[in-house]
Amino acid sequence: MNQFTAWVIRWPKLTTAVIVLVTLLLASQMQHMTIDTDTESFIPPGHEATLNNDRMKAIFGTPDLLWIGVIRESGGIYQRDTLKLIRSLTEQIRLVPGIVDQDVVSLSTEDNIYGTSDGMEVQPFMEDLPASPAELKKLESALKAFDIYDGFIVARDGSAAAILAELEPQELLIERGLDKFAVYQAVKQLVDKASASRPETFHVAGVPVAEATLGLYIQEDMSVMLPLVFLVLMLLLFFTYRSIRGVIIPMLVVILSVMAALGIMAGVGVPMYPTGTMIPVVLMAIGVADAIHILGKYYELVLIRPDADRDELVSETMAEMWQPVVLTSLTTAAGFLSFLMMGMVPLEMMGLFIAIGILYAMAVSLTLVPALLCLLPVRASKKLMLSSQESGLQKAGVIAFSLALVGHWVRRHHEKTLLMTSALMFIAAAGASLVYVQDSYIANFQQDSGIVKADHEINRRFVGSYQRNILLDAGSADAFYNPELLESVRAFQQGVEEVAGVGGSISIADYIRRMHRVMNEDRPEMARIPDSSDLIAQYLLLYSFSGAPGDFAEVVDSEYRQANIRIFCRSDNFIDGGHIEAAVNRLAHRYFDPLGVKWSIAGNAHVGHVQTEMITDNLRFNIMTTVLTIFLFAWAMMRSLVAGLFVMVPVLAAVILNFAIMGVSGVTIGWGSSMFTSVAICIGVDYAIHLIYKVKHEFNRLQNIAEALPLSLATTGKTIFFNAVVVIAGFMVLLASRMPPNQQMGLLVSAAMLSSFIATLTVLPALIMTARPKFIFRGEKL
């Protein structure tokens, strides 16, 4: 290694050129980058939830509905002008490219099924616009009496009406050069135009809206916020080192490693997932650390021997630093590689390419950094130099002085420190126990944003925009003419509709009940399943003369072998979802198992739930594998079991603190926040490794722990402090973001750095003093 450094020092310009060229070559691959924001990509292909969802889409169509809510507070929607507006808006939306024309549903598209003295009539609710108050009243009571539509296309209190638009399947959209967001925008534009100087208020919500907008907003927001973070990092580095070099070198390490990681990613054809935003974020925190530690050592030497030959100083710096840099990089990379065991492609790829970026940052730190140090002139503050030479490194500046004091104090009161830390851990444990799993797509938006408001209004007034679907397979054709099975479907729906958060449900049984009622003089008590399957078949035939062939396509297949019960839920939050899923499972076992009907759950709300469940279930496993991987690595590299344990202790303390910060600040475990614990572990372990190396090094030199410890804190500790301050301040910028997930990221990265920093500078020295481990004290003279 020393020979390698010597080579770099001899050819600094060549080294710089080679590194920059290689990086640019890799970065040129970034033009092939593809983006994948499909939320379903989190679930491994072949997982039951995705298979069921695909099956549902193939048989019954996609449940990705846009909900357009038209609300008229004063007097309700049963007013001629409002109905006219609903009709014209419906017609316009039907013609939007990317919307399935015949699957747009509203007051003006749907048919009423009603009885007359001599038959069953299936006619539009609004053949002509109702004009007189009596006609308006008649329309209102017709909808009130039709339980499928009451609450679905009109609010039960008559204050609002909904237009539901189904999007074409993703593949077809792509074929037409469209995406969900473009379709949403087109619809939104029509709605905005229609709403001009109208008394009604309008809202557009639905899963496609949240999905399309979130991915876009996060990326948009990140592309503004990330440069800002970058800028703050640079400013802080400048104030820390008071030199351009102090800014350029760490930033180059970060930039080059991000470019290389993303370039390689694009080059091998891995798409950019939503988790991809984490790659530059983590590389910023870690890449800065490598460079700062090398710079720190270099400055330390400059302060002691300002007149020494520059190349010699660089060579000495690298001789001492290459080991901790390599060790920290390899352990951290190994930690991120443990993400490969998570089973979720976007998280696996995030871990893999962060690891690649870290290794690249290591390579850059070992080559470009010394090369640049040789090329750029040495300059250090005269004042610092003077004080260092007079009274030693421990008094070089306020920070070093304070940290040295901390070192002295911890050395003298190491048992007390450990006890105090223990107390802190107990308090933190209480805070950490407040953390629970909760996630919701819509919670990712700001509470006062239009999307959240729309979601709130629409889910308050209608049955709910989040769908769960129960797919039933009775095994033989015409099974859904069977009254007994239809009766079970009915009972199942009644049970599910009682669960909190469920707004309503629709199945083929509801249509048949409706037909039976209207064929029996519209007597409400006849809204039940008839006893004869022949009668059911004949009702459906009768219906087919005036209804469209696709009228029941969403609830039953053409053979009447498979059916789809659509359950509408009012929110997608994880906890409510858990209750609903449990009830659905329980009721399905009760009503369908005895009949030998196979059932499975699908729908966007279910897929979202399964996804969150997988991520959060995986969290325990993920924390444990990361901890274990790093421990084994540290053990192997430092050739000491105890050293491995020592490296882990501050990290574990940091994780506990991190969870406590999450608990106290109300951050729940969701798919965004769950990654941070492992990321915190991976970042935090570096600090411990650097400090352990330094203490060992200084002890070997001084043979006196009372001197070695404060000195280590004043030097390496100071570097860790700088590193932490710079990164924390940088990421605090994200708190100003308008996207809650990005705010969370800012908070959690900062928290991870802070807790690692505190734990490393207090717990680790106290532990060393108390346990006096052999891997440091091996050469001690008694």
Next chain:
Amino acid sequence: MNLGKIALIIFTLSILTGMGSVLSYSEELTGLQVMQRVDARDDGDDLIQKIHQKLIDKRGSIRERNMVAFRKDYGKDSKSISYFLEPANILDTALLTWDYDGVEKDDDQWLYLPALKKVRRISSSDRGDYFMGTDFTFEDIKQTPELEDYNWKLIGSERIDGHECWVVDGEPRTDALKKNLGYSRTRGYIRKDINMNIRTDYWDRKGQELKHFRITELKQIEGIWTATAMVMENVQTGHRTEMNFTDQKYNTSLSDHTFSERMLKRGYRGN
């Protein structure tokens, strides 16, 4: 120039103009004329036939129905009655239709439901509504569309399966009609030798291709050209309807009594 010369020039011009119009006689019919020929084609005064209906969805699952159907023309109007034979759960269900020419008067339809033992009147439907869950709309199922509702345009000629055909585009005259029919455009292929429409393509209101209609088997029965197999496929949904017609009997002088409510309830007795 004297008057004689002027008269000569005018005379020459008149001859040339006259010959010009003689020589520029039309070699082709207009679109409307072609469609009128289709409308006027002999399809018998009455007909009895068996109909086998196959509804096939995009996954290939099939639903089948068997019917026997009676039809009688009353000038431009017609009456028909169909008895369902299969599947068993709709056996004896029967449909009576009185079909009136033009759009002024809605057609009348009654359905007899044996499970209820009652006749139910079926509300008049939009012409663009689908017929009994098939891919045919009420408009498609008629022998010819209402000619005055479309602008017909002859596009040219094309050879289809060895037969010369006129290619005629039809565009519903108004936006309201387009909405009502569900089409923005149709393109029909009419065999010149027998004046029969053997294939039609349909475009929806967004201008996207919607359906393909094809006559797949054609026979002369009792001297009348008869489609014995046809298919209508919705290219957007992948759903298609196949119809086979057998046991045709033309011009058996069906009595008016055949198309009554009493016969509807009595059911098919195999005559």
